[in-house]
Amino acid sequence: MNIHEYQAKEILRANGIPVPPGEVATTPDEAVSIAERYGGTVVVKAQVHSGGRGKAGGVKLATTAAEVREHAEAILGMTISDLTVEKILITPAEDIETEAYVGILIDRKSQAATFMVSAEGGIDIEQVAHTDPDAIRKLTVDPRYGLMNHQAYWLANSLYDDPALVKQAAKIIRQLHAAFTSSGASMIEINPLITTTSGEVKAIDAKMTIDDSELFRHPELVEYRDLSAEPAPETKAREADLSYVKLEGNVGCCVNGAGLAMATMDLVKYYGGEPANFLDIGGSSNPEKVVTALEIITSDPNVKVILFNIFGGITRCDDVARGIVEATKRIDITPPIVIRLIGTNEKEGLDILEEAGFTAFSSMDEVVERAVQMVKTG
Amino acid sequence: MAILVDENTKLVVQGITGRDGSFHTLQIMEYGTAVVAGVTPGKGGQTFQGPGGLGVPIFNSMDEAVAETGANTSVVYVPPAFAASAVEEAADAGISLVVAITEGIPVQDMARAHAFARDRGARVLGPNCPGVISPGKAKVGIISGDIVTPGPVGVISRSGTLTYEAVMLLTKAGVGQTTCVGIGGDPLIGTNFVDVLEAFAADGDTEAIVMIGEIGGTDEQEAAEWVSANLDIPVVGFIAGQTAPPGRRMGHAGAIISGSSGTAEDKMKAFEENGIAVAERPADIVGLIQAVLSAKFA
Numbered sequence: 001m002n003i004h005e006y007q008a009k010e011i012l013r014a015n016g017i018p019v020p021p022g023e024v025a026t027t028p029d030e031a032v033s034i035a036e037r038y039g040g041t042v043v044v045k046a047q048v049h050s051g052g053r054g055k056a057g058g059v060k061l062a063t064t065a066a067e068v069r070e071h072a073e074a075i076l077g078m079t080i081s082d083l084t085v086e087k088i089l090i091t092p093a094e095d096i097e098t099e100a101y102v103g104i105l106i107d108r109k110s111q112a113a114t115f116m117v118s119a120e121g122g123i124d125i126e127q128v129a130h131t132d133p134d135a136i137r138k139l140t141v142d143p144r145y146g147l148m149n150h151q152a153y154w155l156a157n158s159l160y161d162d163p164a165l166v167k168q169a170a171k172i173i174r175q176l177h178a179a180f181t182s183s184g185a186s187m188i189e190i191n192p193l194i195t196t197t198s199g200e201v202k203a204i205d206a207k208m209t210i211d212d213s214e215l216f217r218h219p220e221l222v223e224y225r226d227l228s229a230e231p232a233p234e235t236k237a238r239e240a241d242l243s244y245v246k247l248e249g250n251v252g253c254c255v256n257g258a259g260l261a262m263a264t265m266d267l268v269k270y271y272g273g274e275p276a277n278f279l280d281i282g283g284s285s286n287p288e289k290v291v292t293a294l295e296i297i298t299s300d301p302n303v304k305v306i307l308f309n310i311f312g313g314i315t316r317c318d319d320v321a322r323g324i325v326e327a328t329k330r331i332d333i334t335p336p337i338v339i340r341l342i343g344t345n346e347k348e349g350l351d352i353l354e355e356a357g358f359t360a361f362s363s364m365d366e367v368v369e370r371a372v373q374m375v376k377t378g
Numbered sequence: 379m380a381i382l383v384d385e386n387t388k389l390v391v392q393g394i395t396g397r398d399g400s401f402h403t404l405q406i407m408e409y410g411t412a413v414v415a416g417v418t419p420g421k422g423g424q425t426f427q428g429p430g431g432l433g434v435p436i437f438n439s440m441d442e443a444v445a446e447t448g449a450n451t452s453v454v455y456v457p458p459a460f461a462a463s464a465v466e467e468a469a470d471a472g473i474s475l476v477v478a479i480t481e482g483i484p485v486q487d488m489a490r491a492h493a494f495a496r497d498r499g500a501r502v503l504g505p506n507c508p509g510v511i512s513p514g515k516a517k518v519g520i521i522s523g524d525i526v527t528p529g530p531v532g533v534i535s536r537s538g539t540l541t542y543e544a545v546m547l548l549t550k551a552g553v554g555q556t557t558c559v560g561i562g563g564d565p566l567i568g569t570n571f572v573d574v575l576e577a578f579a580a581d582g583d584t585e586a587i588v589m590i591g592e593i594g595g596t597d598e599q600e601a602a603e604w605v606s607a608n609l610d611i612p613v614v615g616f617i618a619g620q621t622a623p624p625g626r627r628m629g630h631a632g633a634i635i636s637g638s639s640g641t642a643e644d645k646m647k648a649f650e651e652n653g654i655a656v657a658e659r660p661a662d663i664v665g666l667i668q669a670v671l672s673a674k675f676a
Binding site: 108126 | 398482484485488490492493494508520535536537538541542546563566590593595596597616618619622623626627628630631632633639658660661
């Protein structure tokens with residue numbers, strides 16, 4: 001789960017990291033009153049789950065109330081990476097001397113939390129890792145010992161020469177590790193970490209991803225979820241414990257298992273069609289889940305045909321068949337449904353389908369080819 | 379022969395009294411695998427009723443279960459909040475192979491569990507995996523015994539149902555398997571492609587390998603390089619997620635294209651560059667495998 005900059009900053013502040021104050025506004029009036037309270041120059045920042053906000057015009061300096069209003073009006077309602085800006089952060093502008101990068105994430109290769117720091121701030125770390133790997137200092141934290149003090153200094157030493165700055169940065173790095181561990185994050189990025197003209201080190205922008213599997217431990221973080229940043233069908237899917245990702249095509253896919261679901265989408269493309277979505281109904285699926293899945297797929301007006309590809313393992317074919325039949329009774333489904341159903345309780349499942357007037361394919365290629373053909377012939 | 383599990387497997391089921399644990403324990407026992415113990419804290423002293431009146435003793439902890447029964451392998455059906463701890467407990471009790479089926483274990487929990495298991499010399503398979511089956515010998519996990527048959531092909535996959543698809547197609551075509559291994563869909567997994575390839579290379583009976591990958595991470599690329607440098611056995615590969623958009627998690631926690639890294643295109647290219655035949659569709663796996671097998675005996 002991605003959270004907003006202002007939320008990430010709340011977590012960093014709670015862990016003692018120096019972060020300038022800031023407040024969130026949803027209207028230009030609120031923005032102006034917050035800016036007047038701070039006085040002086042402020043930054044108006046779009047709060048959306050996307051990088052490149054600055055380039056998109058979503059981050060602006062304002063020195064007067066009129067400028068604050070002007071920028072707030074322009075940014076609120078703006079679209080960045082298909083997301084509408086509904087909140088802006090108002091924060092006092094800082095006197096920036098230098099900008100650095102400090103990030104921590106779960107690294108797949110070393111199988112542990114790994115720091116990446118660079119004296120070059122405001123950068124795309126992935127790009128620098130490719131073009132200039134020497135500009136990045138990397139440290140894997142051994143989960144058995146945690147982050148040791150000298151390691152925090154080793155990282156900080158690559159950022160600054162001035163011992164006073166190094167000391168502040170080392171402390172921030174330790175606090176960042178604590179924030180990472182205690183909030184169950186999978187990624188936190190401070191970009192940039194600045195030094196001010198008066199010699200202070202501060203975090204002025206932050207990006208953070210919480211591991212979805214940690215949320216049961218952190219009910220307070222669940223509150224951070226921004227439903228406006230998530231399309232309604234995806235919210236509905238998540239709440240029903242289904243994985244759904246909308247795509248641009250017109251073949252609605254309903255599959256059990258993530259790998260098979262991806263392979264099904266790929267096969268739709270192979271036969272000349274375009275998948276409308278990724279949808280994994282998961283393992284032990286009950287009929288109710290299948291009904292929800294069909295509600296979600298049919299809510300997409302692009303869908304011209306609905307393709308089921310079920311290979312029963314833990315999933316039982318009779319459960320899926322019951323769900324399909326139940327859904328056709330409860331909701332109005334216009335697109336035709338084509339079904340492939342094999343595996344656990346296959347016979348029971350096929351009997352249920354047959355009684356309701358459906359036929360099923362046994363091969364994945366046949367059912368996908370048929371679905372694509374139905375779209376083409378209308 | 380086979381890898382990871384065989385006739386010598388003595389299995390303990392962690393979470394044997396739960397809904398998934400009890401259901402799959404019955405299937406494992408029906409396949410003929412020796413389930414020597416179950417563990418559920420607080421239910422020690424009870425007996426799990428297996429098929430044909432076969433009873434399995436339940437213990438409160440892994441150390442008791444291993445001390446009493448000499449178990450060498452465990453399978454974890456424990457809920458996500460406690461699953462990493464169950465893996466650690468198994469490693470501490472001297473289990474050499476821990477198969478973690480559970481999906482949704484916090485990643486930071488698994489970082490510690492993986493480090494601990496390595497220290498204890500235990501191999502972890504998974505988590506978030508369907509387990510492993512050596513046809514005719516042993517089954518540990520949830521892969522159905524009905525779709526496999528003994529033979530010369532080793533199968534490795536990050537996915538569950540896609541493995542079933544590939545294995546069923548092989549079996550239908552009369553191509554049997556030495557062992558089918560699901561390594562799991564999580565970002566941090568205990569056994570990766572290279573680990574399983576090494577085991578197949580040492581097996582002696584595995585004459586061809588099917589490697590099924592998906593988007594996310596660079597495990598497949600590293601495996602491809604390893605194959606080209608070290609392996610004499612022919613490999614056929616398939617990658618799921620050619621149509622997956624970047625930045626979106628496709629079901630599996632580990633199936634995400636981050637920036638430009640982990641795309642299906644990159645992985646397929648790495649396969650081709652390293653002499654691995656790439657199947658365009660799951661159905662093409664069979665023909666490619668038959669071709670490498672017949673070339674070998676020609």
